[in-house]
Amino acid sequence: xxxxxxxxxxxxxxxxxxxxxxxxxxxxxxxxxxxxxxxxxxxxxxxxxxxxxxxxxxxxxxxxxxxxxxxxxxxxxxxxxx
Numbered sequence: 001x002x003x004x005x006x007x008x009x010x011x012x013x014x015x016x017x018x019x020x021x022x023x024x025x026x027x028x029x030x031x032x033x034x035x036x037x038x039x040x041x042x043x044x045x046x047x048x049x050x051x052x053x054x055x056x057x058x059x060x061x062x063x064x065x066x067x068x069x070x071x072x073x074x075x076x077x078x079x080x081x082x
Contacts, residue, residue, distance in 0.1 A: 004066035 010023035017023055035043050055064055 002060050002063050004063050004070060006070065 008021070008024060010027050011017060012023075034046065038046060058064055058067075
């Protein structure tokens with residue numbers, strides 16, 4: 001079983017970045033832009049579709065299990081106001 005990589009791992013093959021955070025910033029901007037103009041329901045749907053597409057790309061259930069556990073760690077079970 002492969003291990004979940006939680007170290008910065010974004011970028012284009014062969015491209016050297018001046019700062020290690022630059023590819024992460026670029027991804028964040030891409031994600032924000034993809035949500036621009038969407039309402040809450042459409043934005044949630046896009047997030048769900050993106051998660052499923054990326055999970056399919058990863059394809060390793062062990063890694064996906066680790067990712068789900070890491071994403072859920074520290075999240076309160078308390079209902080949120082709103």
